Amino acid sequence: METLEEKIYVGEIGKVFKFVFKDTKTKQVMDISDGAITIVFEKQAGDTVSKPGIFFTDGKDGAACYVTESGFLDISGYWRAQGNLVTNDGSFYSTLVRFEVEDIL
Numbered sequence: 001m002e003t004l005e006e007k008i009y010v011g012e013i014g015k016v017f018k019f020v021f022k023d024t025k026t027k028q029v030m031d032i033s034d035g036a037i038t039i040v041f042e043k044q045a046g047d048t049v050s051k052p053g054i055f056f057t058d059g060k061d062g063a064a065c066y067v068t069e070s071g072f073l074d075i076s077g078y079w080r081a082q083g084n085l086v087t088n089d090g091s092f093y094s095t096l097v098r099f100e101v102e103d104i105l
Contacts (some may be wrong), residue, residue, distance in 0.1 A: 002081075010076050011104065015068040018056055019083030033059030035087040037097035039066040040081035044077030053083055064094075076103045 008015060017039065021030045037053030049072075056063035064083055079101055084095035 001096045001098055004097055006087075007097075008073065008099055008101050009104050010073055010101055012073050013070055015073070016065050016067045017068070017081060017097075018063055019053070019081075019097075020045070021062045021064070021083065021085050021092055021094050024092075029062035030068055030085070030092065031060050031063060032062055032085050032087070035059075035085045036091075037064045038084045038086075040082055040084060042080045043075055044079060046077070073101050076101050 015016045019039065021032050022028060023030055033055065037055075039053045041051065043049070043050045051066045051072075053064040053066055056065045064085070066081075077100070078098060080096060080098050082096045085092040085094075
């Protein structure tokens with residue numbers, strides 16, 4: 001599991017969470033341009049929320065992301081997130097990431 005060190009705050013809008021998909025055998029970046037992407041977030045309390053992912057560029061670089069919207073980062077604490085890619089070849093997952101959402105005044 002990877003830990004994000006950057007500051008993330010409750011209520012933050014426009015925060016980009018980026019995920020890269022790699023082949024588990026070759027460790028090479030996958031072309032995800034023909035796949036469907038879902039990003040699953042788990043809040044500290046264990047509740048999960050699924051959001052549609054988008055290509056970070058064109059999908060050929062294996063990168064997908066989710067950009068936070070109003071009301072999404074609604075509680076402080078430690079969260080986890082992972083990208084899920086579904087293609088004709090099966091389902092694939094990005095590295096699991098852990099991050100802290102901090103309170104604001």
